[in-house]
Amino acid sequence: MNVILFKLTLLLYLAATAGYLVYIISQQKPAGRVALGVAIAGFFFHTATIIVRYYEAGYAPVTNLHESLSFFAWALVGGYLYIHQRYKVKNLGAFATPIAALSMIASSTLPKKIIALPPVLKSYWLPIHAAVYFLAYGILGVAACAGIMYLIQERQIKKKKFGAFYQRLPSLEVLDAINYRCLTIGFPLLTIGILTGSLWAEQAWGAHWQWDPKETWSLVNWLFYAALLHERLAVGWRGRRAAIMAIIGLGALLFTFLGVSLLLKGLHTYAGWGV
Amino acid sequence: MPDGASNLSIVLIGLNHETAPVEIRERLTFGGDRELPLTLIRKVSFVKEFIFLSTCNRVEVLMTTPDPASAEVEIKKVLTESNGIPLGEFERCLYIYHEEEAVKHLFRVAASLDSMVLGEPQILGQIKDAYRQATDQKTSGVILNRLLHKTFSVAKRVRTETGICSHAVSISFAAVELARKIFADLKGKRAMLIGAGEMAELASEHLISNGVAEIIVANRTLERAVELAQKFKGRAVSLDEIYDQLSKVDIIISSTGAPGVVIHYDNVKSVMRARKNRPLFLIDIAVPRDIDPRTNEIDNVYLYDIDDLKGIVELNKAERQKEARRAERIIEEEVIKFRYWLQALDITPIIVSLREKAEQIRLKECQKTLSSMGPLTPEQEKAVHVLTASIINKMLHDPITYLKGKSSREHKDTYLDFARQIFNLNGEPVDTEEE
Numbered sequence A: 001m002n003v004i005l006f007k008l009t010l011l012l013y014l015a016a017t018a019g020y021l022v023y024i025i026s027q028q029k030p031a032g033r034v035a036l037g038v039a040i041a042g043f044f045f046h047t048a049t050i051i052v053r054y055y056e057a058g059y060a061p062v063t064n065l066h067e068s069l070s071f072f073a074w075a076l077v078g079g080y081l082y083i084h085q086r087y088k089v090k091n092l093g094a095f096a097t098p099i100a101a102l103s104m105i106a107s108s109t110l111p112k113k114i115i116a117l118p119p120v121l122k123s124y125w126l127p128i129h130a131a132v133y134f135l136a137y138g139i140l141g142v143a144a145c146a147g148i149m150y151l152i153q154e155r156q157i158k159k160k161k162f163g164a165f166y167q168r169l170p171s172l173e174v175l176d177a178i179n180y181r182c183l184t185i186g187f188p189l190l191t192i193g194i195l196t197g198s199l200w201a202e203q204a205w206g207a208h209w210q211w212d213p214k215e216t217w218s219l220v221n222w223l224f225y226a227a228l229l230h231e232r233l234a235v236g237w238r239g240r241r242a243a244i245m246a247i248i249g250l251g252a253l254l255f256t257f258l259g260v261s262l263l264l265k266g267l268h269t270y271a272g273w274g275v
Numbered sequence B: 001m002p003d004g005a006s007n008l009s010i011v012l013i014g015l016n017h018e019t020a021p022v023e024i025r026e027r028l029t030f031g032g033d034r035e036l037p038l039t040l041i042r043k044v045s046f047v048k049e050f051i052f053l054s055t056c057n058r059v060e061v062l063m064t065t066p067d068p069a070s071a072e073v074e075i076k077k078v079l080t081e082s083n084g085i086p087l088g089e090f091e092r093c094l095y096i097y098h099e100e101e102a103v104k105h106l107f108r109v110a111a112s113l114d115s116m117v118l119g120e121p122q123i124l125g126q127i128k129d130a131y132r133q134a135t136d137q138k139t140s141g142v143i144l145n146r147l148l149h150k151t152f153s154v155a156k157r158v159r160t161e162t163g164i165c166s167h168a169v170s171i172s173f174a175a176v177e178l179a180r181k182i183f184a185d186l187k188g189k190r191a192m193l194i195g196a197g198e199m200a201e202l203a204s205e206h207l208i209s210n211g212v213a214e215i216i217v218a219n220r221t222l223e224r225a226v227e228l229a230q231k232f233k234g235r236a237v238s239l240d241e242i243y244d245q246l247s248k249v250d251i252i253i254s255s256t257g258a259p260g261v262v263i264h265y266d267n268v269k270s271v272m273r274a275r276k277n278r279p280l281f282l283i284d285i286a287v288p289r290d291i292d293p294r295t296n297e298i299d300n301v302y303l304y305d306i307d308d309l310k311g312i313v314e315l316n317k318a319e320r321q322k323e324a325r326r327a328e329r330i331i332e333e334e335v336i337k338f339r340y341w342l343q344a345l346d347i348t349p350i351i352v353s354l355r356e357k358a359e360q361i362r363l364k365e366c367q368k369t370l371s372s373m374g375p376l377t378p379e380q381e382k383a384v385h386v387l388t389a390s391i392i393n394k395m396l397h398d399p400i401t402y403l404k405g406k407s408s409r410e411h412k413d414t415y416l417d418f419a420r421q422i423f424n425l426n427g428e429p430v431d432t433e434e435e
Helices: A002-026 A029-057 A065-087 A093-108 A125-159 A172-205 A213-235 A240-263 B036-042 B068-081 B087-092 B099-110 B122-136 B142-161 B171-182 B198-209 B222-231 B239-245 B265-271 B293-297 B306-343 B347-373 B378-406 B412-423
Strands: B009-016 B049-054 B058-065 B095-098 B190-194 B214-218 B235-237 B251-254 B280-284 B301-305
Touching: A002 A029, A002 A065, A002 A093, A029 A065, A029 A093, A065 A093, A065 A125, A065 A172, A065 A240, A093 A125, A125 A172, A125 A240, A125 B171, A172 A213, A172 A240, A172 B171, A213 A240, B009 B068, B009 B099, B036 B049, B036 B068, B049 B122, B049 B142, B058 B068, B058 B099, B058 B142, B068 B087, B095 B099, B099 B122, B099 B142, B099 B306, B122 B142, B142 B306, B142 B412, B171 B198, B171 B280, B171 B301, B171 B306, B190 B198, B190 B239, B198 B214, B198 B222, B198 B251, B214 B222, B214 B239, B222 B235, B235 B239, B265 B293, B293 B301, B301 B306, B347 B378, B347 B412, B378 B412
Parallel strands: B190 B214, B190 B251, B214 B235, B251 B280, B280 B301
Antiparallel strands: B009 B058, B009 B095, B049 B058
């Protein structure tokens, strides 16, 4: 059942991506409205996918790469929809939905079989720790999208060369405000993620912190975003610098999420290919 | 357009900024009397309906007439004699359009495709005024009423479906448009004018209408600064104080006549920390330039000089040209639609389509009833058809006789149009749109 829902979700995300691309090229408002509707429908079915899989598997579906990529896409679309209804900013969808669709495509190629959970993961911490992290990834992913849009738009205004994107992208101030908003939501989530992880580690492995690669990289990520937030509040790191940081930050997060699991061995490596 | 039984032609006589020099245009004022041209044209016996449009860039008479040649001569006479313009000179500046060409011209004018500044919005308002005057004086009738309403909706369609009005084509508008791409909303933002020239004043007006919270004016002579500040309900400061303001304002428009640089790189660089890097938009419309060009290299500072803005205006003009081609297509389409309506203002097609409609309804209803009645003998079936057909004929007899009786009447267009509406006979769906 969850597989059918998953496929439906993927189709809807692809359709939303196509809709947003049509909208950004043609600038016809109906296309944007349809794309938004399809994205909302996709998010709805995605939520259903995750709930159904939770019941079918008996645990929170965030344990293997297939589930994680799907959950990341869900959080990204959720983050996008939240920012969209708050800022009513046009064409953010054309940047966010393709990433969600790609993540779902990657997820769909991976083994989907529900397997018995390793004993160490059987804990009420699993849904809390993992879900909080992915919510952070999702909202910080939106920040990176806004960052890319900011860099494109800023370059046009600074260089006084106005390309096709000039009319299509929102103002610098709105994009920067989105960046900040995502940071103020994403950073607390990262903090909660790292704290719950530490508490869980104490229960599961007997120590709060063991410097395994995932832990180390999570700390690096946290310090990175802490620095960005601090500089922003203290000396006003905004605009281009904040946009670049948001993009690098997402890169580092994705490395922690994918790279560390796949390339570096450590305590967290059960979250591998799911085989 | 074939005038069919209506025997009326649509004619447009006029001149504009391209066909006539200002020496002619400025004399076509009828001594400043707005009523006079209407009174005079009304006396021309060949003109049935008319609208008189006069702006600083064009003078046009749109009319319906049974005798175009005579009407044209008379109109020319009215326009030249009462303004003291030699006829020969006047005729060289004129364009005269008939039927579809006249309709197309009117659509193009209203959509601002015929304006000096492509896409400027005022002309539509001016046409609306002219039409209001015509309806007040009852000089327009069923054809021109319809044509003008159609014109307003075509202009609206062009405005919403093409970008012909959406790119700033003046320096001050271009600056405001840029400001809106840097700052989401100009509400709550503060602007400073350094130097109180005319262009700075114009830009301030646009900024104010976009919601800028405060305008600070700095000028060499404080008196002028105070005067301008009062106009915008802002504050005046002396030229020495502008550096203190750098950390507080968001937009600066500089247009002093100073020979050297007024705002240096270091002036701006040093305030960015105090500003917490809030964006600063610098507009330098002075020649020689007031602001060091290198300030554009500072993060979150955007500097535009007069040439940059002119460049944007040129690009936008080209953009409007491109949009104008799409607008022309829309107009072609609407001219055809109008032609259908006009053709339908003829007595025979109305009677034919009225009969057709009745027959269609009759056949459909018969079919429904007969199929539910079960098997009937051919005689019975025939009787049903005869019965229904005679009801229809008796019903339609009076309206048709009435319409035929009006066919030679002066206001027959009104009756025909009314008949079409009452029986919903329009080829296209009933078009009730008003502006």
